[in-house]
Amino acid sequence: MFLSRDNLSASSANRVEYYEKVHNNLVERTKQLKRANHELAHQIAERQRVEEALRQAEQKYRSIFENAVEGIFQTTPEGYYLACNPALARIYGYESADALLKNLTNIGQQLYTDPNRRQEFIEQLYTCDVVSDFESQVYRKDGSIIWISENARAVRAEDGTLLYYEGFVTDITQRKLAEEASQRAEAQLRAKAEQLKQTLTKLQQTQAQLIHNEKMCNLGQLVAGVAHEINNPVNFVCGNLIPATQYVDDLLDLLRLYVKHYPQPEPEIQARAEAIDLEFLVEDFPKTLSSMQLGADRIRQIVQSLRSFSRIDESQMTQVDIHKGIDSTLLIINNRLKPKGDNPGIAVVKEYGELPPIKGYAGLLNQVFMNLLCNAVDALEDCPPTLCAQTDTDVEEHYKPIKGNSSSNNQAYSLKNCSGTPMWRHGCIGVSDRETRASASSPTPASACTQETDIVSMFSPRESPKVIRICTELLESDARDGKVTEPRVVIRIIDNGSGMQEEVRSQIFHPFFTTKPVGKGTGLGLSISYQIVVEKHGGQLQCISVPNQGTEFRIEIPIQL
Structure with a gap:
């Protein structure tokens, strides 16, 4: 391509042709170099533009990373931070992101108040690769506790290998405080x-x-x-x-x-x-x-x-004869006890003990007796005859005397009736007072106040199987639950009706509660009776009832208030 001694022996024509060829090659080579140089310059410029764009993007995202309100993080599955922004450091109470990375080396143990929350966080990421609104309580650097909400995702390699977790944290302490305040206000x-x-x-x-x-x-x-x-x-x-x-x-x-x-x-x-x-x-x-x-x-x-x-309308307490009040009430409702047509009526068995006069409001107690007796009459009137009807054998078993002394609350007591009184009739059944004793047990209503009295002989096939039994007795003072109770009288009003379910029994003393049809009951009778016995006389009024075994109302009233 260059002149040499070997080329000098050539002819001039060959030299001219040779120089032209060399010249053309030089020109072509120069053009190629210019094009390559131009392309290189273009590539350099493009690279500079890309680098500038990358620099600007990096600057942009760095600005976002550094100035974000939410805390941004990258953590390893083992529980330490790869990177975090200043906002995360501020949320956790550190001076800088570097301080956080240096000091917070075990997220599960150092950060969460409940270490199990970190494990739950990881399990959700492992299952779904994404966690949203994961709320937890965490410690700040000074030991105070705040609420945070985390949103994160799992970053994996192309082969699916887990590399790290990244996401952001929001301080929701104020929102939680507001929610708690709202809940308190709502409560x-x-x-x-x-x-x-x-x-x-x-x-x-x-x-x-x-x-x-x-x-x-x-x-x-x-x-x-x-x-x-x-x-x-x-x-x-x-x-x-x-x-x-x-x-x-x-x-x-x-x-x-x-x-x-x-x-x-x-x-x-x-x-x-x-x-x-x-x-x-x-x-x-x-x-x-x-x-x-x-x-x-x-x-x-x-x-x-x-x-x-x-x-x-008596406003002052007086000496009250319980038996006289019951008898007066029975006399007033006697018309409801009598047989009418196919209705055999209701038998009343009175088993009166020897009771002293008590101090109380006679009119109000009569109102209680009226409410309870009318309630018993209503129950028996609504009771199908097949549930109340009993043969003589059934009645004898129903009212068989209890031998020996059983106890209720570990206390036994006696029930005495006046002796020598001849048999009389009330309603549609013969009743006699005899000196009897009964145990202090509190059995099912059907067997309460059972006495050694020939009650079976008082029945006949023409008489009513529907029975209301009224038992009275005197309980002497005794000790219950470490407290000494004063002498008190007990009145039991028992019917052999169909009884009631527990959900009904538990509500019968509530005001306005009634199972009677509209117009027949107000739901106030038993509620008022409860107030009269408990609030006015310092006593107790209880209801014992079992489905298909009758109902008993038990009244206890202190002799002296």
């Missing part, structure tokens, strides 16, 4: 709403009770007025029956003397005697007066019961 509002609801219920209950008490007071005044108005003419009748009976006896004696001394009266007198059937009149007239006396006495008894029951 307070609910408590106030519940308090208002209870207050409203109490006001409704008080209003209903005031109305009920007003009605009972008006009823008491009405009954007392009616009893007073009836009592006056009844006393007049009763007062005149005694001399009228004496007058009749005197007249009949005089008539007998006339017959004795004038055995053959005038024909007119003889005809008149036969017309009026004098012999029957002489025999029946004293019986008529005796029946009138019995009827008048019955009216006086009813009037006395009405006057006793009408003591609703």
Whole structure:
């Protein structure tokens, strides 16, 4: 390509051709070099532009990384940080990201208040590769506790190998505090709403009770007025029956003397005697007066019961005869106990113990007896006859006496009735008082107050299988749960109806709770009875009921409040 001694021997033509060829090669080579140089310059410029773009992008993302509000991190599965931004350091209370990386070397043990949260975090990432809104409590550098929310993802190599975790952290402490404050406020509002609801219920209950008490007071005044108005003419009748009976006896004696001394009266007198059937009149007239006396006495008894029951408005405690109050109530509801058509009626068995007078409100206690007895009557009226009907054998088993002394709350007591009283009838069953003893057990309602009395003999096939039993007894003072209880009287009112389910029994003393149809019950009777016994007299009112085994209401009242 260059001149040499070997080329000098060539001809001039060859030299010219050679130089031209060399020149052309030089020109072509120069062009190639220029093009290569231009392309190189273009590549250098492009590379510079790419590097600038990369620098700007790096600067941009570095700015985002450094100035982000959320804490950004990269951590290893083993639990230490690969990288973090200043925001994360600030959230955790460190001066800088380098300080955090240097000091926080075990995330699970040093960061989370519950170390198990780190394991849960890793398990979720292992399963889903992504975790969102993972809330935890963590320690700051100064030991204070804050709430954070983490969002992260698992970064893997092309072959699926886990490299590290990356994500961001948000401090949600203020939000949590606000939520807790909101929950507290909501709880307070609910408590106030519940308090208002209870207050409203109490006001409704008080209003209903005031109305009920007003009605009972008006009823008491009405009954007392009616009893007073009836009592006056009844006393007049009763007062005149005694001399009228004496007058009749005197007249009949005089008539007998006339017959004795004038055995053959005038024909007119003889005809008149036969017309009026004098012999029957002489025999029946004293019986008529005796029946009138019995009827008048019955009216006086009813009037006395009405006057006793009408003591609703008494404001002062007095000495109360429990048995007298029960008998007065039974007399008033006697019409509901009698047989009517196919209804065989309801039998009442009274097993009275020897009770002293107690200090209390007679009218209010009568109201309790009325509510409980009417409740028992309602239960028996609604009870299908097949559930109450029993053969003599069933009744004997139902009321068989309990031998020996069983105990309730480790206390045994005696139940004594008056002895020597002849059998009488109440409702539609014969009842007798005999001196008996029963254990202090508190069995199912059907067997409560069982006594060694021939109750079976009081039944007959024509009498009612529906029975209300009323037992009274005196409990002497004893110790319960380390406390000495005062002497108290116990009244049990037991029916052999169908009983009630536990969900019903547990609510029967709640105001306005009733299982009766609309218009038949207000749901206040048992609630008011509970208040009278517990609040007014410091006693107890309990309900014992088992489905298909009857119901017992047990009243305990201290003798002296």
